Amino acid sequence: MMDFNHSEKEAIEEIEHIRSGIDGLVSHGSYQAISTGPLTRGCQICTKMRSMTFVLGYRCNASCQFCFAPSYQSEEYDEDEKYNRHACFKQFLRDKNKIQGVGFTGGETFLYLDKIAKYTEKIRNEKPDIYFWIYTNGIEASPENLKAVRDFGIDEIRFNLAASGYNNKIIDRLGEARKLFDYLVVEVPSYPEQKKQLIGCLDRLEYYSIDQLTLQELLINGNNINNLSGEGYQSGMMFSKKFFLYGSRKLTYEIIRYCLDRNYSFTVNDCSPRKFGIIG
Ligand code: SF4
Numbered sequence: 001m002m003d004f005n006h007s008e009k010e011a012i013e014e015i016e017h018i019r020s021g022i023d024g025l026v027s028h029g030s031y032q033a034i035s036t037g038p039l040t041r042g043c044q045i046c047t048k049m050r051s052m053t054f055v056l057g058y059r060c061n062a063s064c065q066f067c068f069a070p071s072y073q074s075e076e077y078d079e080d081e082k083y084n085r086h087a088c089f090k091q092f093l094r095d096k097n098k099i100q101g102v103g104f105t106g107g108e109t110f111l112y113l114d115k116i117a118k119y120t121e122k123i124r125n126e127k128p129d130i131y132f133w134i135y136t137n138g139i140e141a142s143p144e145n146l147k148a149v150r151d152f153g154i155d156e157i158r159f160n161l162a163a164s165g166y167n168n169k170i171i172d173r174l175g176e177a178r179k180l181f182d183y184l185v186v187e188v189p190s191y192p193e194q195k196k197q198l199i200g201c202l203d204r205l206e207y208y209s210i211d212q213l214t215l216q217e218l219l220i221n222g223n224n225i226n227n228l229s230g231e232g233y234q235s236g237m238m239f240s241k242k243f244f245l246y247g248s249r250k251l252t253y254e255i256i257r258y259c260l261d262r263n264y265s266f267t268v269n270d271c272s273p274r275k276f277g278i279i280g
Helices: 008-020 041-047 082-097 109-126 143-149 166-182 192-208 248-261
Strands: 003-006 049-056 101-105 130-135 157-159 183-190 212-216 231-235 244-245 267-271
Touching: 003 008, 008 231, 008 248, 041 049, 041 101, 041 130, 041 157, 041 183, 049 082, 101 109, 109 130, 109 143, 130 248, 143 166, 157 166, 166 183, 166 192, 183 192, 183 248, 192 248, 212 248, 244 248, 248 267
Parallel strands: 003 231, 049 101, 101 130, 130 157, 157 183, 183 212, 212 267
Antiparallel strands: 231 244
């Protein structure tokens, strides 16, 4: 059973103290974004609270310990997911004047290529200048699939390398993605248990010229609480209540320091989903 002994105030003060000892951090003027350099276009849209998350479905080909989504591993797709896609599209129609970018997520998005084709087209018909990005665990990111996704008009791709335990074969897929996408991002949860693998892959992220490494504070909810070790803390009150892994953000700043010391060319971004992607 996970303990929740730390307060949000304490966790934030600790992070602010660590931050104050690091030169060259850039604040992006919103709730969450502190980075070592410029953000990708998708992140810029998100930090302005002008983004929308489009959940394609929760079928996945990985089963991550830290997964906070209700993902499932099956040969079959859950039919009811289509109602969720319809709801996402309706939300887009409702808010389309404010939305500047849509991020496709899952489950594993590359298991939903036909749905990506369908919804990129439908959304672009409504708003031709919309910006798209996509999250993937990279397992199905073959050159053909990457090209297909690019051809659907997606400009930015974000690999969750943590899902494969930072598997070298998946890391190598960044090379093909680099040729195709305007923005190439590695976006992983800051999970102390995977610290060694994360640090171990950084030279290769530089080799493949990624634009950004986004480190997410690890969100705890009913889908992952029984799989995680460590301590949690509560953020926010009442309906905005969320729970995070205590120590996750400290790891983020350890990695930030490490990357700054080595002068890597990519931006490292501290992303905490206390509030994000919501239309303001
Ligand atoms: S790859 Fe993503 S959706 Fe799939 S199990 Fe891992 S965190 Fe969850």
